[in-house]
Amino acid sequence: MSNTTVENIILGCLSFGPRSGYEIKKIISMSSSWFYNASYGSIYPILKKHEDNGLVSSEETVDNGRYKRIYQLTPKGYKVFEKWMLESPKLMTVKYEMAVKLMFFAHLKPGQRIKQVEQHIEQLILFKQELEEIEPYAASEGDFYQRLILDWGENLYSFLIEWFGKFLDELKNNSGDVPINSKTRE
Amino acid sequence: MSNTTVENIILGCLSFGPRSGYEIKKIISMSSSWFYNASYGSIYPILKKHEDNGLVSSEETVDNGRYKRIYQLTPKGYKVFEKWMLESPKLMTVKYEMAVKLMFFAHLKPGQRIKQVEQHIEQLILFKQELEEIEPYAASEGDFYQRLILDWGENLYSFLIEWFGKFLDELKNNSGDVPINSKTRE
DNA sequence: TTATTCATGTAATTTGTTACATGATTCT
DNA sequence: AGAATCATGTAACAAATTACATGAATAA
Numbered sequence: 001m002s003n004t005t006v007e008n009i010i011l012g013c014l015s016f017g018p019r020s021g022y023e024i025k026k027i028i029s030m031s032s033s034w035f036y037n038a039s040y041g042s043i044y045p046i047l048k049k050h051e052d053n054g055l056v057s058s059e060e061t062v063d064n065g066r067y068k069r070i071y072q073l074t075p076k077g078y079k080v081f082e083k084w085m086l087e088s089p090k091l092m093t094v095k096y097e098m099a100v101k102l103m104f105f106a107h108l109k110p111g112q113r114i115k116q117v118e119q120h121i122e123q124l125i126l127f128k129q130e131l132e133e134i135e136p137y138a139a140s141e142g143d144f145y146q147r148l149i150l151d152w153g154e155n156l157y158s159f160l161i162e163w164f165g166k167f168l169d170e171l172k173n174n175s176g177d178v179p180i181n182s183k184t185r186e
Numbered sequence: 187m188s189n190t191t192v193e194n195i196i197l198g199c200l201s202f203g204p205r206s207g208y209e210i211k212k213i214i215s216m217s218s219s220w221f222y223n224a225s226y227g228s229i230y231p232i233l234k235k236h237e238d239n240g241l242v243s244s245e246e247t248v249d250n251g252r253y254k255r256i257y258q259l260t261p262k263g264y265k266v267f268e269k270w271m272l273e274s275p276k277l278m279t280v281k282y283e284m285a286v287k288l289m290f291f292a293h294l295k296p297g298q299r300i301k302q303v304e305q306h307i308e309q310l311i312l313f314k315q316e317l318e319e320i321e322p323y324a325a326s327e328g329d330f331y332q333r334l335i336l337d338w339g340e341n342l343y344s345f346l347i348e349w350f351g352k353f354l355d356e357l358k359n360n361s362g363d364v365p366i367n368s369k370t371r372e
Numbered sequence: 373t374t375a376t377t378c379a380t381g382t383a384a385t386t387t388g389t390t391a392c393a394t395g396a397t398t399c400t
Numbered sequence: 401a402g403a404a405t406c407a408t409g410t411a412a413c414a415a416a417t418t419a420c421a422t423g424a425a426t427a428a
Binding site: 037066 | 386387388389390391395396397398
Binding site: 008105143 | 191194195198201218220221222267268274275280281282284285287288289290291292293294298302305306309330331334338341345346349353364
């Protein structure tokens with residue numbers, strides 16, 4: 001059976017050097033959490049599984065009197081990681097509750113529609129700001145590609161904010177209603 | 187405990203009229219599958235659960251000698267659905283394996299980078315075409331908002347194709363390498 | 373007549389989160 | 401002294417998919 005994406009992310013984190021489970025969690029939170037996340041409840045069992053499969057080896061260390069289990073990629077683990085890197089990636093999956101609600105927007109009253117969209121735009125702006133706050137970290141810790149995906153994220157959220165902004169304008173111009181039979185926009 | 191998004195989608199599908207589980211699956215596949223999907227293994231148990239909770243009622247019918255169980259929203263079910271519609275939607279979650287791979291792109295050889303991005307763009311174009319094929323269905327079966335989310339999806343994939351297209355150009359201009367220390371793009 | 377679509381449903385498995393338990397160290 | 405962070409790990413639960421089982425009706 002092939003590895004899951006999270007299992008491969010963990011191999012990927014170790015490809016930059018030995019890390020503890022705690023450090024891996026940090027890296028994921030700071031760089032990929034908004035398009036792929038992992039909790040301790042995933043990370044530690046996966047590290048154990050990787051060790052059982054000979055993809056990583058671990059060593060107990062004491063760092064400033066602090067117990068740590070440091071994991072390291074084995075040659076076999078690196079091969080598995082490399083193979084995965086060359087495979088065609090799975091298609092993106094999006095879970096977007098706002099889009100679901102949009103499906104049933106006809107049931108809302110005009111004022112409610114406007115309010116929902118306004119609130120959603122606020123949410124998007126807030127999230128984009130959070131992404132922008134990661135930037136200094138990515139600039140210091142990450143390489144070119146880590147910064148690149150941050151750029152991608154910011155562009156994605158700009159797109160969403162813009163799209164919903166246009167939709168909001170349309171709603172407002174029609175007092176929360178939409179022109180019946182209007183064609184979709186270019 | 188509150189309903190999950192999928193549980194609410196099912197209520198939403200029934201808000202347009204009585205439907206069978208099979209029909210609900212069809213609707214979801216044709217309109218929301220690319221941002222929220224559900225399999226029979228989810229739908230049938232959820233319908234049973236909704237009935238236990240008094241949110242839907244069901245009736246066994248025979249349609250052209252064909253057994254069908256038709257579900258209908260109860261007033262209580264409609265209230266629960268309406269309440270959910272007015273709540274602030276959960277933030278979007280994205281699972282984007284290509285973005286994960288991008289994190290570790292430094293490990294690939296220049297030629298491999300170009301190939302991966304090219305293949306990914308092809309995938310995106312294919313998926314966008316699939317979305318466009320839904321359009322006739324949405325135009326005939328769906329209302330304004332169903333068409334709107336299709337429009338959103340097409341715009342989203344256009345954005346992705348464009349973004350990766352720019353990235354590919356950059357890679358090609360540097361024979362698969364990227365300028366060290368180059369700043370992220372505007 | 374045979375493949376496809378219609379139609380419902382369950383069981384096993386996968387994947388992952390949340391909450392908990394535990395305890396050391398460091399910052400204020 | 402106390403709060404926050406470092407650090408590891410498990411158990412219970414949640415959500416959902418996949419695969420299977422079943423069978424009727426219809427289109428090729």
